[in-house]
Amino acid sequence: MTKPNLTLYLAAPRGFCAGVDRAIKIVEMALEKWGAPVFVRHEIVHNKFVVDGLRDKGAIFVEELSDCPDDRPVIFSAHGVAKVVPAEAERRQMIYVDATCPLVSKVHIEAERHYENGLQIIMIGHAGHPETIGTMGQLPDGEVLLVETVDDVATVDVRDPGKLAFVTQTTLSVDDTKDIVAALQARFPAIVGPHKEDICYATTNRQEAVKAVAGKVEAMLVVGAPNSSNSRRLVEVGAKAGCAYAQLVQRADNIDWRALDGISSVAITAGASAPEVLVTEVIDAFRARFNVTVEQVETAVERVNFKVPRVLRDVETEN
Structure with missing residues (x-):
């Protein structure tokens, strides 16, 4: 036939992308440096095939730091974590490696800078997504407000309409986000945006x-x-x-x-x-x-490459 x-x-x-490539490499290099098991808080990236492959090599995936023993290394996923997570790891004197994508870290730094300048932050993102949780968790409760849709903009309750900034999750629809940004700027004309687009x-x-x-x-x-x-x-x-x-x-x-x-x-x-x-x-x-x-x-050629954290660069040199 x-x-x-x-x-x-x-x-x-x-x-x-470069951030995913780096995160996977971090788990593989951690296994090479410290041996199995290495614990990973949350899926290192959102892909079952990738996660299963790393699990076969000796990675153990958990949802919370409390699921990890003190004496084994733990890696934080590419999506980023709230500040309380590394703080708790340090308190427990754990070895930890942060695999947060550098472009997510950029949003974290941006949010902190706005906060230090006395601004309350509105985050455009998806409720419950680990990246959103991690970004909102960079600052005290109430300092980052979440909006998911244009409709949310009309009801968001801010402290001072003249002292606002916005950041976005890095994985949103570019077109949908433009509409939400436009609604924010219409309702809060003084709102401060990122120097460069947060969407990666x-x-x-x-x-x-x-x-x-x-x-x-x-x-x-x-x-x-x-x-x-x-x-x-x-x-x-x-x-x-x-x-x-x-x-x-x-x-x-x-x-x-x-x-x-x-x-x-x-x-x-x-x-x-x-x-x-x-x-x-x-x-x-x-x-x-x-x-x-x-x-x-x-439509484009990508040549972006992100370095692994310093604690793993000796493994990279050996390879």
Whole structure:
């Protein structure tokens, strides 16, 4: 039986960003330096395949510092943690390594600077997301207020409308965030914004690549985890950019083939915490069912690289 023809458009950039790459490397280097087990507070990045791979090497993933023994190293995830977490680790005299993405740390520093200047901060982000919890936890209770939508802006209760600043989670939809920022500026004309966009380069680049490819295809698959904020935003961006069917898949075996019946063009991208091996797996699944032509649609080239913390650089030198 002849396979139907299908064009696969690969969006680029896609997949791992520099912050995710660094966080995974930190766990691997910690295991090399201290041996197993190494404890990791929260999933190091939001991807089951990555987490399972590190678990197989000897990492133990926990949700709280209280789940860790005093005598083994602990790593804080790429999403960042509230200040009380490293403070508690120091009190317990634990060895800890902070794998917070440097672009998230930049937002933390920004929030502290605004606080020192006497400003109350409004954070645009998703309630319950570890990055939001970590950023809000840099300052005392009540100093950072959370808004998730344009509607939230109308009801947020601030201390002084003339002394406000805003920061954002790094993995939001660029377009949705613009609308929320505009609403904040309309209600609080004196509000101070970041010098440079808080939404990280990788989130922005992946969303731009999705917009470039969405109009060319009948369907789009985003390889990523359901708890990955940036992956879920890619699905939303694809749908808003005109793609009739945009879906998140963790692995090739999550693909709903019935929904793709009769189509001739599909776009594939991956969230910033999804490894390229999973994209390859998805492409191979299409090759098994279709006569596939692959086209790359590249909108940016990324050359960002972040150093690992100093405590692990001796391992890097040995390698």
